[in-house]
Amino acid sequence: MSRVATLKINGQDVSGREDETILEVARENGIPIPTLCQIEGLSNVGACRMCLVEVAGISKLLPACTTRVAEGMDVRTESERLTHYRRMAVEMLFAEGNHICSVCVSNGHCELQGMAVALGIDHIHLPYLAPRRGVDASHERFTFDANRCILCTRCVRVCDEIEGAHTWDVMGRGVGSVVITDLNERWGDSPTCTSCGKCVQTCPTGALFIKGSAVGEMTKRNTFLTYIAQMRGNLK
């Protein structure tokens, strides 16, 4: 049984079990922290850097989704510095891929787009890399558009942790990283994919979508995830 820690978040006294993360304790107490790669029901990887918080006494910023709470911690979830870094991270995501919201299947239902709006981003100050990335439409029911992938790895995690197929994985390093199916084969040729569609439903952007969707038609339904995780006891 974990011990209970008491700490401050934004000056408010809160308490949580020591095996809980700052993000979990904050949400239990109704304190919002933005996230992109995190989704309830899957493991946390701290990839997107949206949930960075300030902890008194520590000079670097820490991801709330992977940092455990500790006794006497003093956490700040909002500051000019944090907003600056969050905006920069989102701008980098936009500059790195090819995100053309107006003609995207997820326009109006996209977590990346929503994050940009929430952070008040109306310009990208970095030069666009405009990479040449392909579209894999070989699967009978789903399409993967790498142009819109932000490498959150939700697809990789849900396929591995929930479906147990581990069709998706990450290949390459740094800016050259891409998610792939099996050993970088066409998705339609994958012998491991069960066509369950969990990857599509958890993808925060229009990178994974149901084939035949027109602009703005792809809404993601991922409430199943919490339910499955609870049934399996994956959620605390």
Place this chain on the structure above:
Amino acid sequence: MTQTILIDPVTRIEGHAKITIHLNDAGEVEDAHFHVTQVRGFEKFVEGRPFHEMPALMSRICGICPVSHLIASAKACDALLAVRIPPAAANLRRILNLAQIAQSHALSFFYLSAPDLLLGMDADPAQRNLFGIAQTAPQLARDGVRLRQMGQQIIELLSGKRIHPGWVVPGGVNQALTEEKRDAILAVLSEGIGIVQRTMLWFRGILKQYESEIQAFSALHTLFMGLVGPDGTLEMYDGRVRIADANKYIIADGLAPEDLNTYIGEAVEPWSYLKSPYYKPLGYPSGMYRVGPLARLNIVRSCGTPHADEELGFFRTLDHHSSFHYHYARLIEILYCFEKINQLLHTPTILSEHVRAFAAPNNHEGIGVSEAPRGTLMHHYIIDDDGLIVRANLVIATGHNNMAMDRSVYQVARRYVRGAELQEGMLNRVEAVIRTFDPCLSCSTHAVGQMPLHVQLVAPDGSVVDEIKR
């Protein structure tokens, strides 16, 4: 000493173009050309995209006529799916297309051309714009704004968005029409009809003042092309291609729109980025033809709606060669659009919930043709086994008119421009003939009255002989 006059940019049109007028030693017009100076690249950068995205992607070609591209693109995608879309969906798309034509025609007539018509071709350029109209004839300006608003409101009621709606999808539309929205559309139609009739009455009254222009704009004799319904009536969404000669005799009828490439060729001229299509059996350049309102009304048996047909009777007393009468044809078509929308909204299945056909792609090649405000529009796509675009080719309505616009510029320049005594009004007439075609050269309408017009008379040694700045 030969000279060249350059009109760059051409104003009060949609997109970017310039005109050059070449003068001989005596200062008379020797030749003139209409140059389209922009490259868009849509056909290229859609390669590799899933075809279901095409309507939304292609509608971004234009902010004035996004609906026209939505319709032609969605029809090409229907052909890829090899489905026959539900009747309600076809009629809803028809209504959307008609609302689009009405608002675009209103923009062309009231915003872009009425300044010439109301204030005169020689009026002060600073006044020759919509604000000048608002001062001189406020009701006319209000009517123009209101008509455009109605078209846009109908588009919004149907599709949820005035510009670039995502409602039209391969296989139909993604939402049925509700009773409230139908009634909201029905409620504005009669006001629209009233406005157009009022405008026509005024316009008929001033036609006499423009006899010289009407004549100058009619020196060009061309074929006419457009879609017609099964009974030869005006048709904007489906139908077959009809081609009439300069005397309105039908020389080809019932042509399949999807075979357009077999009877229309495309020539390339060094002075323009816009290709010059021609009717193949007559060859290039004899196969020059016009499309759009003037051509459509010249080839149809009737409009199929009572008020528009009444006006068509008067229209037939006018010189059918003259591009000046694109204006009147445009007004008749606005009338037709409102009347036709009314008819379609009363069809029994219009509120049907069944508005979309679903299928996997069944063809590798799909062609969609419809009538856009400016004429016949074609989208042609080829996809791979996965449904990704391999090749896209668009034949844009304005393109059909390219040769006719180029030759009209020459004819009108020859009639009006005198190098020795260059006046702004002369050049405005050259621009005005282009405006009759309402070319949509890209997706932008220039700021009214703000665009600089810079005309220079340049001697062969490069020295500027004369200059006019707007």
